[in-house]
Amino acid sequence: MAALAPPVATVRTAVRRALAGLTGDGPVLVACSGGADSLALAAATAFVAPRSGRRAGLVTVDHGLQPGSAERAGTVAGWACEQGLDPVDSIAVTVDGRPGGPEAAAREARYQALVDTARRHGAAAVLLGHTRDDQAETVLLALARGAGPRGLAGMPVRRELAGVPLLRPLLDVSREDTRKACAALGLTPWEDPHNADPAYARARVRADVLPALVAALGPGVLENLARTAQLLAADTAALDDLAATALADTRSPDGGLRVDGLTALPAAVRTRVLHAWARELGASPAALSHRHVVALDALVTHWHGQGPVHLPGGLRVARRATRLTVVDPV
Numbered sequence: 001m002a003a004l005a006p007p008v009a010t011v012r013t014a015v016r017r018a019l020a021g022l023t024g025d026g027p028v029l030v031a032c033s034g035g036a037d038s039l040a041l042a043a044a045t046a047f048v049a050p051r052s053g054r055r056a057g058l059v060t061v062d063h064g065l066q067p068g069s070a071e072r073a074g075t076v077a078g079w080a081c082e083q084g085l086d087p088v089d090s091i092a093v094t095v096d097g098r099p100g101g102p103e104a105a106a107r108e109a110r111y112q113a114l115v116d117t118a119r120r121h122g123a124a125a126v127l128l129g130h131t132r133d134d135q136a137e138t139v140l141l142a143l144a145r146g147a148g149p150r151g152l153a154g155m156p157v158r159r160e161l162a163g164v165p166l167l168r169p170l171l172d173v174s175r176e177d178t179r180k181a182c183a184a185l186g187l188t189p190w191e192d193p194h195n196a197d198p199a200y201a202r203a204r205v206r207a208d209v210l211p212a213l214v215a216a217l218g219p220g221v222l223e224n225l226a227r228t229a230q231l232l233a234a235d236t237a238a239l240d241d242l243a244a245t246a247l248a249d250t251r252s253p254d255g256g257l258r259v260d261g262l263t264a265l266p267a268a269v270r271t272r273v274l275h276a277w278a279r280e281l282g283a284s285p286a287a288l289s290h291r292h293v294v295a296l297d298a299l300v301t302h303w304h305g306q307g308p309v310h311l312p313g314g315l316r317v318a319r320r321a322t323r324l325t326v327v328d329p330v
């Protein structure tokens with residue numbers, strides 16, 4: 001018997017670990033674009049899942065944004081059926097008419113389709129193919145825009161969207177290994193032209209910045225960036241827990257927040273409380289910025305009678321005596 005190529009074993013081990021932590025007995029669905037990362041993930045899942053007593057299927061989304069996208073989706077779905085993956089779905093989505101740029105609109109449509117499909121099949125989880133290299137890129141992009149620990153924590157290994165667990169089993173696996181695993185299995189990945197398009201910041205980081213970092217600082221730099229994300233994810237989760245408790249403790253009966261309770265908190269917890277409260281009031285997370293939270297915090301720590309703080313969504317928050325409270329829009 002031919003020896004198993006090490007990258008194939010690496011990807012299978014990562015998938016085995018992810019499946020071991022799952023509850024519920026529905027199938028897992030691999031979200032597969034046909035690119036090297038999610039193709040290697042799908043091949044590994046087709047091998048590992050049945051041996052772990054779990055059904056595995058695949059979903060591929062056709063965004064309809066590039067010529068030939070329907071054929072690509074059909075090829076991926078056909079391959080998946082040959083691998084014994086079941087169920088297999090190819091979902092066409094409409095990206096036009098959604099808010100945000102084309103990339104954000106495509107992502108939103110894709111996640112919606114993935115979650116809808118998972119719910120339809122009662123899936124235990126959706127598996128995404130993000131790798132360690134994707135995580136390193138995410139951390140660098142977050143650093144470049146001055147993100148806080150939440151941004152630097154990168155993409156989580158697990159999160160829930162509309163009640164569906166989304167897992168990223170390959171966050172510790174390099175892109176080089178997913179490519180090598182595909183080659184060892186005789187699979188030809190689809191090359192997404194967007195990945196090489198210098199119009200996108202992520203593509204420029206991938207093509208220019210990461211290779212320069214590796215050349216200057218050595219090959220360990222990608223693993224180190226991903227580790228930074230992991231460490232910050234743990235710290236962020238702990239601070240979020242503290243903030244949730246503090247938010248409950250500082251609420252006043254009218255739904256506002258007590259200034260004395262806020263003043264007693266460390267800044268890292270207080271700003272999280274203010275951020276969480278603003279979201280709860282209806283400020284959209286995408287529009288709520290560091291500047292808004294700093295202005296809310298100043299109502300607590302640098303009070304000199306200043307006027308209300310304007311938050312996204314037309315909300316206004318003012319200090320009234322010893323409370324922060326929502327005031328009527330102008």
Ligand SMILES: Nc1ncnc2c1ncn2[C@@H]1O[C@H](COP(=O)(O)OP(=O)(O)OP(=O)(O)O)[C@@H](O)[C@H]1O
Pocket residue numbers: 030031032033034035036037038039059060061062063110127128129130131134192195
């Ligand atoms: N069209 C799609 N259909 C289904 N899943 C997708 C699609 N596009 C992306 N995904 C999922 O999202 C993950 C991240 O995709 P993205 O395009 O951001 O990264 P990538 O590194 O190019 O991944 P890949 O090599 O798998 O295409 C993919 O690995 C896959 O799990």
